[in-house]
Structure formats: C-alpha cells, structure tokens
Amino acid sequence: MLDWGGTGRNLVLLAGGGSTAHVFDSLGPKLAAHYHVIGITRRGFGQSSAPQTGFDARRLGDDVVAVLDALHIADPVLVGHSIAGEELSAISTYHPGRAAALIYLDAGGTFALYNPKHGDYTPALAQLKDDLSALQKNLYDDGLISKTLTDMALFQVNLADLRGEVEGATGPSPKASDLASISAFQSYMKGYYGGIIHESEVRQLYRIGEDGRVGEWLGHGYAMQSVMLEEERFHSIDTPLLAIFSYPSAPYPSQTSDPAKLAAYRAAETDRIEAQIAIFREQPHAKVIVIPNATHFIFLSNEEEVISQISDFVNSLPAKR
Numbered sequence: 001m002l003d004w005g006g007t008g009r010n011l012v013l014l015a016g017g018g019s020t021a022h023v024f025d026s027l028g029p030k031l032a033a034h035y036h037v038i039g040i041t042r043r044g045f046g047q048s049s050a051p052q053t054g055f056d057a058r059r060l061g062d063d064v065v066a067v068l069d070a071l072h073i074a075d076p077v078l079v080g081h082s083i084a085g086e087e088l089s090a091i092s093t094y095h096p097g098r099a100a101a102l103i104y105l106d107a108g109g110t111f112a113l114y115n116p117k118h119g120d121y122t123p124a125l126a127q128l129k130d131d132l133s134a135l136q137k138n139l140y141d142d143g144l145i146s147k148t149l150t151d152m153a154l155f156q157v158n159l160a161d162l163r164g165e166v167e168g169a170t171g172p173s174p175k176a177s178d179l180a181s182i183s184a185f186q187s188y189m190k191g192y193y194g195g196i197i198h199e200s201e202v203r204q205l206y207r208i209g210e211d212g213r214v215g216e217w218l219g220h221g222y223a224m225q226s227v228m229l230e231e232e233r234f235h236s237i238d239t240p241l242l243a244i245f246s247y248p249s250a251p252y253p254s255q256t257s258d259p260a261k262l263a264a265y266r267a268a269e270t271d272r273i274e275a276q277i278a279i280f281r282e283q284p285h286a287k288v289i290v291i292p293n294a295t296h297f298i299f300l301s302n303e304e305e306v307i308s309q310i311s312d313f314v315n316s317l318p319a320k321r
Contacts, residue, residue, distance in 0.1 A: 002039040009314060011036065016084055044227075056230040058090050060227070064091060075100045126229070181214070246292075246295060248293065
C-alpha cells in the first residue's frame with residue numbers, strides 16, 4: 001500500500017494487470033494536492049503476497065475492502081485502471097454502498113460490465129467448459145445440446161477476435177540497447193505508455209543488475225493468467241461512476257505492419273470498445289468520457305485531462321458521510 005498524503009476525500013488507486021501501485025507515482029502526488037490518495041497493489045503482483053489462489057473478481061474486491069477497513073477508510077472514491085475495472089464492479093456488487101463512487105480509467109472492458117451481444121473470450125471459455133462438463137453427465141439432453149451450440153458459436157466469434165488482437169499486437173521485443181539502463185527502458189516503454197513510467201515501477205517489475213541493466217521480469221505469470229481466466233460477468237453497476245475510455249486509441253510500436261492484420265485488429269477494437277461505451281452509458285449513475293488518440297495507460301498519455309476529469313467528477317459528488 002502506498003500513501004501519497006493529502007487531505008479531503010479519500011481516493012484509492014488500483015493498478016491494472018501486470019502493474020503495481022507505483023505505476024501511479026506521477027498521478028498520485030498530483031491528485032494529493034486536492035485529496036487524500038493511496039494506492040493498493042493486488043495479490044500476486046509486486047511486493048504483495050502471492051498465493052496460488054484467490055484471483056476471482058469477488059475475492060480481489062474483498063481484498064480491497066479489507067485494506068480499506070484496516071486503514072479505517074470510509075466512503076472512498078475508487079479509481080481503477082484496466083483489469084482493476086472488475087474489482088470496482090465487484091465492490092459495487094458485493095459491497096454495495098462501500099464506495100462513494102467508481103472511476104474506470106480505460107477499465108471499462110467486458111470484465112467490468114458484460115455485454116451479452118458482444119461477449120468476451122474468457123467468460124465464454126468458462127461457460128463452454130461448464131456446458132461440456134454437463135454434457136458428459138447427460139449427453140442426450142436436447143436443451144443442453146442447444147445451449148452448448150449457442151455458447152460455442154459465441155466462443156468462436158470471441159476466439160476469432162482474440163486471434164485478431166494477438167496478430168495485431170505482434171512486434172519486436174526490446175533490443176539490448178533498450179535494456180541497457182532504466183532510462184533507456186523508460187524511453188522504449190514510452191511508446192506503449194504514452195508517458196514515462198516511473199523508475200519506482202520499473203524497479204518493482206524487473207530485476208536491475210549491478211551495472212544498471214534491466215533484467216528479468218519479477219512478476220508471477222500464474223497470477224495474471226488466473227485473474228483473466230476467473231473474470232466474472234457483471235450486468236449492472238449501481239454505484240455512481242465515471243468511465244474514461246481511450247478511443248480510438250493511439251498506435252503503439254509493436255503493432256503489426258501487415259495492413260490486413262492491422263485492419264482486422266482495428267475493426268475488432270472498434271466493435272468491442274463502441275459496444276462497451278454504449279453499455280456503460282446505459283448505467284443509471286454514469287458519466288462517460290471518450291479521449292481520442294490516448295494510450296491504454298491514459299493517465300500517463302493524457303495526464304492533465306485525466307486529472308481534470310477526475311477532479312470535476314469527484315467535486316460533483318455529495319459531501320462525505
């Protein structure tokens with residue numbers, strides 16, 4: 001847990017997949033000029049404990065609430081990036097009223113709010129596995145056969161989207177010169193982040209040699225995979241929320257140069273993100289902001305605008321209880 005200080009309403013920053021709370025070491029102090037700001041690193045990431053289990057959305061949301069309880073923080077505004085969107089939705093669902101509001105920083109994927117018309121690979125895979133397991137026990141159930149065929153069709157669509165995403169993201173790994181120092185690595189990663197990732201975050205994620213070179217990744221692969229494979233389908237969010245989307249997103253260095261694959265990737269991205277923007281706008285207490293040509297790390301690529309949107313939203317909330 002990190003505490004950047006400040007006074008006033010409590011803002012709690014939750015990092016995305018593969019990141020730690022140190023990814024906010026630029027954003028956090030700037031928000032602390034107006035609020036009390038802390039950051040939490042989920043289990044299995046950074047210096048947090050790394051158990052083999054407990055990576056489903058509900059448990060991860062419970063972890064956040066446990067930290068808030070231990071710190072005696074009531075009525076916070078939770079700010080989540082990327083996969084942390086599922087933790088925001090889990091807290092809204094399983095701990096109603098625990099958060100004053102939620103802010104999704106390019107965190108509005110299907111893991112945060114499920115769109116049944118579009119679906120998503122991981123919950124579709126989980127559903128198909130359940131269908132096949134049930135069929136093994138009752139192979140001649142016509143209703144179950146029909147359901148499995150329907151779920152299989154959606155899974156095939158989602159799997160094709162996933163292939164397009166993988167092919168669209170294929171590109172070169174960092175060169176030896178990019179790993180020669182933390183500053184060189186920061187410059188390389190700027191193409192992905194849209195801003196400079198803080199040195200403290202690099203040190204959390206990679207082993208730094210005595211010569212200053214950036215070495216092996218220190219993370220736990222099973223943790224990220226478990227988080228993704230145990231995504232939940234949330235169908236509504238009753239807590240007041242601000243959802244900030246990066247759309248259309250800025251290109252990044254490793255995107256494929258193959259025109260056909262890039263076009264397929266962009267088409268799938270457009271369909272997916274527009275569907276998510278639409279379903280978030282249907283929520284009863286939602287404000288949705290779209291920032292074009294930002295990166296997925298929108299709080300780095302468009303820091304000033306993100307801070308402005310967060311401040312406007314937080315300041316519009318009723319006074320703390």
